[in-house]
Amino acid sequence: MPSPLRVILNTFLSGPQAWFFVAEDRGYFADHGIEVVFTPGDTLANAVPKVASGAYDIGYGDMNALIELHGARPDAANPVAVFIMHNASPYTIAVAADGPIRTPKDLAGQHLLTHPNDAALRMFPEFIRATGLDASGIAIIEDRRHHRDLTAAILRGEAAGLFGFVNTLASAAIEAGIAPADLRHFEWRQHVPALCGAAIIASPDLVAERPDTVRGFVSAVNRAVKDVIADPDAAVEAVRRRDPTIDVAANKARLMGTLALEMAHPEGARLGLGDIDPLRLDEAIDLITAVKDLPARPESGRIFDRSFLPPDGERIRTLAKAS
Structure with a gap:
């Protein structure tokens, strides 16, 4: 058997990674002759350079950070996205729902908290x-x-807002004993709709040397997402088996929120989960290139390779919401 795939996740183990563990537990990777070693990550954005460095074969990384990497290194052999999991942007700035900040422009002059290199922070200029x-x-x-702790800090008035993902912060609020409705969100998906979020990205060496492995990995995950939709409790249990310390209720809420928000863009009904409208991707590339003043405007075909997507009839369309 070939060497195991080294996969870097977006963060610590959590509900919205369940499809990877379901695919492993139910033998979907093994069906394609694939063995996987998962490593928890530290942010969605940081997964991209870790795959680019050669330290990992596959990453669960930020599509927008991938665009930025390609624009900054136009002549390099860069990773490529092979399945877009978050077809809607998950990024947000959360504030107290009962506070004075009612619109994005009310953030002017305020103090905002963030984890280092948070993906939402990286896309703040957009x-x-x-x-x-x-x-x-x-x-x-x-x-x-x-x-x-940071969601509680916002409600105590330590700062005005917090960068993050909508469902990450909602789950964190539950863990802190806070009602998610106590937070107001300024969401990128509403203000910067061209952007998406997490994607499965593959190293250039893996794509060149083991394309069938890439295709098999994507197929296994796509199959597991269907299982997660059908039985989210079993999906969270797959995460809990790997980390018995997780808050099961909070992680189920985070998973269900991710399915309902990040993975429910209306174009999913037409294209299926994993794909993106080419015009929308070009709009995102144009925006990121301009705002971040990248040395080159990367070509969409070098950033996202549709050839690894599941056949049309196997794609998930049930999550899509009407626009």
Whole structure:
């Protein structure tokens, strides 16, 4: 058997990674002759350079960070996205729902908390451009505490807002004994709709040398997502078997929220989960290239390779919501 695939996840083990563990437990990877070693990550954005470095074969990484990498290294052999899991952007700034900040422009002059290199923070310039926010007086403070502590800090008034993912912060609120409705969200999917979120990305060496392995990995995960939709309790149990310390209720809420938000873009009904409208991808590339002043505007075909997607009849369309 070939050497095991080294896979870097987006974060610590959590409910919205369940499809990877379901695929492993039910032998879907083994059906394709694949053995996998998963490593927890530290942010969605950081998974991209870790695959680019050669340390990992596959990453669960940020599609927008991948675009940025390609634009910054136009002549390099870069990773490629092979399945877009989050076809809607999960990024948000959360504030107290009963506080004075009612619109994005009310964030002007405020203090905002963030984990280092958070994917939402990295895409803050795109949010600023889309909303017309005057960011000149905003103070951004890095804070490595768990999100459950940071959500509580926001409600105590330690800062005005918190960068993150909508469902990550909702789950963290539950863990902190806070009602998710106590947070108001300014969501990128509403203000910067061209962007998406997490994707399965593969190293250039893996794509070149073991394309059938890439295709098999994607097929196994796609099959497991169907199982997760059918039985989310069993899916969270697959995560709990790997980390018995997780808050099961919070992780189920996070998983269900991810299925209902990040994975429910309307175009999924037409294209199926894993794909993106080419015009929308080009719009995202144009925006990121301009806002981040990248050395080159990367070509979409080098960033996302559709040839590894499941056949049309096997794609998931049930999650898509009407626009």
